[in-house]
Amino acid sequence: MTALTHPQPSHGPAISLRSATKRFATRAGTPFTAITDVSLDVAAGEFVTIVGPTGCGKSTTLSLVSGLEPATTGTVQVHGQPVTAIPDGIGYMFQSDAVLPWKNVLDNVALGLRYHRVPKAEAHARARDWIERVGLAGFEDRYPHQLSGGMRKRVAMAQSLIGEPSLLLLDEPFGALDVQTRELMQDELLRLWSGTGAAVVFVTHDLTEAISLADRVVVMTAGPATVKDVVPVDLPRPRKVEEIRLTPEFTELYKRVWDSLREEVEITRARGASNVA
Numbered sequence: 001m002t003a004l005t006h007p008q009p010s011h012g013p014a015i016s017l018r019s020a021t022k023r024f025a026t027r028a029g030t031p032f033t034a035i036t037d038v039s040l041d042v043a044a045g046e047f048v049t050i051v052g053p054t055g056c057g058k059s060t061t062l063s064l065v066s067g068l069e070p071a072t073t074g075t076v077q078v079h080g081q082p083v084t085a086i087p088d089g090i091g092y093m094f095q096s097d098a099v100l101p102w103k104n105v106l107d108n109v110a111l112g113l114r115y116h117r118v119p120k121a122e123a124h125a126r127a128r129d130w131i132e133r134v135g136l137a138g139f140e141d142r143y144p145h146q147l148s149g150g151m152r153k154r155v156a157m158a159q160s161l162i163g164e165p166s167l168l169l170l171d172e173p174f175g176a177l178d179v180q181t182r183e184l185m186q187d188e189l190l191r192l193w194s195g196t197g198a199a200v201v202f203v204t205h206d207l208t209e210a211i212s213l214a215d216r217v218v219v220m221t222a223g224p225a226t227v228k229d230v231v232p233v234d235l236p237r238p239r240k241v242e243e244i245r246l247t248p249e250f251t252e253l254y255k256r257v258w259d260s261l262r263e264e265v266e267i268t269r270a271r272g273a274s275n276v277a
Helices: 058-066 103-114 118-132 148-162 179-193 207-213 250-276
Strands: 015-025 032-043 047-051 073-078 091-094 168-173 199-203 216-220 227-233
Touching: 015 058, 032 058, 032 199, 047 058, 047 148, 047 207, 058 073, 058 091, 058 168, 058 199, 103 118, 103 148, 118 148, 118 179, 148 168, 148 179, 168 216, 207 250, 216 250, 227 250
Parallel strands: 047 199, 047 216, 091 168, 168 199
Antiparallel strands: 015 032, 015 073, 216 227
């Protein structure tokens, strides 16, 4: 998903949440609180990853920033403006890729531009450029069922980046890939993002992925989630994921993030065990 009109730059953070809380109504009519009192800023050009126990509300945070869900209480702003709909200049990669099975690679990548009434010839020219950037040149005429999982993710990445978004949201986009393909995609994402100035929020359950990519790692509590800890990642860029994770500095960061997250994971497991019992 990509919106093409870019907002005017502001002097404040690209993303700002203040005491954001989201409640949903259950079938029984009682409210369910997904996240509570979340406050977080993300600067333009900053890469922030979010980790937390399974089901704690990490994806809900992205939904508030993207405008797909309104906050129940608190405020959410993008480029200094309250989020009341999908903000301009946003790209979103979901857990499941959003490629259309009846369209080939070229038409899938050009889809967002065509939706925004970019002429077909221009949309296809820009799509071919991005297909080459993500390493799929020569596959323009292939259909999704003819692609590997990693290749489909490259298509989804091109879809999200072709509009040159100022804000990129990613919800566990590489979780279903094998380890080797995941590392390749992480490197590709860093390469394509570098120098764009886009603010990135990346939700993941994988601590290695979170630290390898980020400028800061945000640790969420067990649900309803709130921000427990923010860990700066002072590792040099540009990075190669398969190399940086072998350094002593990375090991220290991993230990610090896991020490913060471990208690929340144990709380979630205990709740699950009590529900089964």
